[in-house]
Amino acid sequence: MASVEPSIVDPSLRDQLDIVIPTIRNLDFLEMWRPFFENYHLIIVQDGDPSKTINVPEGFDYELYNRNDINRILGPKASCISFKDSACRCFGYMVSKKKYIFTIDDDCFVAKDPTGKDINALEQHIKNLLTPSSPFFFNTLYDPYREGADFVRGYPFSLREGAPTAVSHGLWLNIPDYDAPTQLVKPAERNKRYVDAVMTIPKGTLFPMCGMNLAFNKDLIGPAMYFGLMGDGQPIGRYDDMWAGWCIKVICDHLGLGVKTGLPYIWHSKASNPFVNLKKEYKGIFWQEEIIPFFQQVVLPKEALTVEQCYLELSKHVKEKLSTIDPYFTKLSEAMVTWIEAWGELNAPDSKAADYKPSRSGTRTAK
Numbered sequence: 443m444a445s446v447e448p449s450i451v452d453p454s455l456r457d458q459l460d461i462v463i464p465t466i467r468n469l470d471f472l473e474m475w476r477p478f479f480e481n482y483h484l485i486i487v488q489d490g491d492p493s494k495t496i497n498v499p500e501g502f503d504y505e506l507y508n509r510n511d512i513n514r515i516l517g518p519k520a521s522c523i524s525f526k527d528s529a530c531r532c533f534g535y536m537v538s539k540k541k542y543i544f545t546i547d548d549d550c551f552v553a554k555d556p557t558g559k560d561i562n563a564l565e566q567h568i569k570n571l572l573t574p575s576s577p578f579f580f581n582t583l584y585d586p587y588r589e590g591a592d593f594v595r596g597y598p599f600s601l602r603e604g605a606p607t608a609v610s611h612g613l614w615l616n617i618p619d620y621d622a623p624t625q626l627v628k629p630a631e632r633n634k635r636y637v638d639a640v641m642t643i644p645k646g647t648l649f650p651m652c653g654m655n656l657a658f659n660k661d662l663i664g665p666a667m668y669f670g671l672m673g674d675g676q677p678i679g680r681y682d683d684m685w686a687g688w689c690i691k692v693i694c695d696h697l698g699l700g701v702k703t704g705l706p707y708i709w710h711s712k713a714s715n716p717f718v719n720l721k722k723e724y725k726g727i728f729w730q731e732e733i734i735p736f737f738q739q740v741v742l743p744k745e746a747l748t749v750e751q752c753y754l755e756l757s758k759h760v761k762e763k764l765s766t767i768d769p770y771f772t773k774l775s776e777a778m779v780t781w782i783e784a785w786g787e788l789n790a791p792d793s794k795a796a797d798y799k800p801s802r803s804g805t806r807t808a809k
C-alpha cells in the first residue's frame with residue numbers, strides 16, 4: 443500500500459490549505475459548502491469594480507482582495523494579473539501562505555454521488571494530493587492507492603512507490619466545461635455521468651485543465667500555476683486555466699511529479715453565455731493548434747531543477763517560438779517573468795511583502 447505524505451499530521455489539512463475563490467458575482471454558494479468549508483481559510487479574489495461590495499456570508503474565516511489591493515501589493519507587477527477574467531484567481535495562490543490550494547468557482551455547488559450522498563469535494567482532493575501518482579506506467583485499475591484497489595499484475599514493482607502528486611483536477615456534473623462552439627451546438631447537454639475513478643495523467647500527455655474545481659500542492663508546483671494574461675485588454679479569454687495546465691504538466695513531467703484527474707465532482711450550475719464565450723475564446727481555438735505541438739515538443743534543460751527555473755525557461759521558449767503566432771505571446775512571456783518575480787517577492791522566506799493586508803477580512807467567530 444502506498445504511503446501518505448510523511449509530513450502530514452492532520453489529514454484534514456485544516457491549517458495547511460486555503461480555498462481560493464475568484465468572484466465577480468456573489469458568494470451565496472458558500473452556504474451549501476459550509477459544512478465542508480467552514481474550518482478552512484478562504485482567499486476571495488474580487489474581480490471587476492473594486493468599489494462594489496461583495497457580501498461574504500457570516501461564519502467564514504476569509505481575506506478578500508480586490509483590484510486596488512492587487513495594485514497596492516504588487517505595484518507595477520500587478521500588470522501580470524488579469525482583470526475581468528477568472529484568471530485573476532492566481533493572485534490568491536500567490537498571497538496564500540499555505541502548502542495546499544483548492545480553487546472553486548462561485549457557481550459550483552455540492553454534487554451528490556450515485557447513492558445520493560453529498561460529495562465533500564475538498565476531502566477527495568486532499569486524498570488525491572496526499573497519495574502518490576503513477577505517471578510513469580498506466581495502472582488499468584486506475585488509482586492503485588485508493589482503498590480497495592492496487593497495482594495490477596505486470597505493474598513494475600520498481601515503480602509502485604509512485605511520484606508526489608502536485609495537482610488534483612476535479613470534474614463537474616450538470617453543466618460540463620465545454621468550449622463555446624460545443625456549447626452552441628449542444629445547448630441542452632448536461633453531464634449526468636458519474637465515473638467513480640481517479641487516474642494519473644501519464645507522463646508526456648497534456649490535458650485541458652479546468653480551473654473550476656482544482657487543487658494543488660503550492661510547494662511542489664505553485665510558481666507554475668500562473669493563469670496568464672486574459673480578459674480586459676487582452677485578445678483572448680477563457681484560456682487561463684488551459685495555459686496553466688499546459689505549463690504545469692510540462693514542468694511536472696520534467697520534475698517527476700504527478701497530475702490526477704477524476705473524482706471529485708462538483709455540480710456546475712451556470713452555463714456562461716456561449717456567444718460571449720465565443721468572442722473570448724475564438725483566437726484560442728485556432729492558436730491552440732500551434733500551441734499544443736509547442737508544449738508537446740518543448741524540452742526543459744536538465745539543469746532546471748526548481749519550478750521557477752523551469753518556468754523561466756518555458757517563458758523563453760514561449761517568446762522565441764510562439765511570438766510568430768501573435769505579438770500577444772511576447773507580452774505573455776514577459777508577464778510569465780513578472781509573475782515569477784512577484785511570486786518571489788511575496789513567497790521568499792524573508793519576504794518583506796508578507797505583511798501586506800487585504801482590504802477586507804473576517805473570522806469565523808466574528809458576530
Ligand SMILES: O=c1ccn([C@@H]2O[C@H](COP(=O)(O)OP(=O)(O)O[C@H]3O[C@@H](CO)[C@H](O)[C@H]3O)[C@@H](O)[C@H]2O)c(=O)[nH]1
Nearest residue numbers: 464465466467489526527528547548549653654680714
Ligand atoms: O470576469 C470574470 C468572470 C468570471 N469570474 C469568476 O470566475 C469564475 C468562473 O466564471 P463563470 O462561471 O462565469 O465562467 P465559466 O465559463 O463557467 O468558467 C469556466 O471557464 C473558465 C474560463 O476561464 C473558468 O476557469 C471555468 O471555471 C466564477 O467564480 C466567476 O465569478 C471572474 O472573477 N471574473
Ligand SMILES: [Mn+2]
Nearest residue numbers: 547549712714
Ligand atoms: Mn461557471
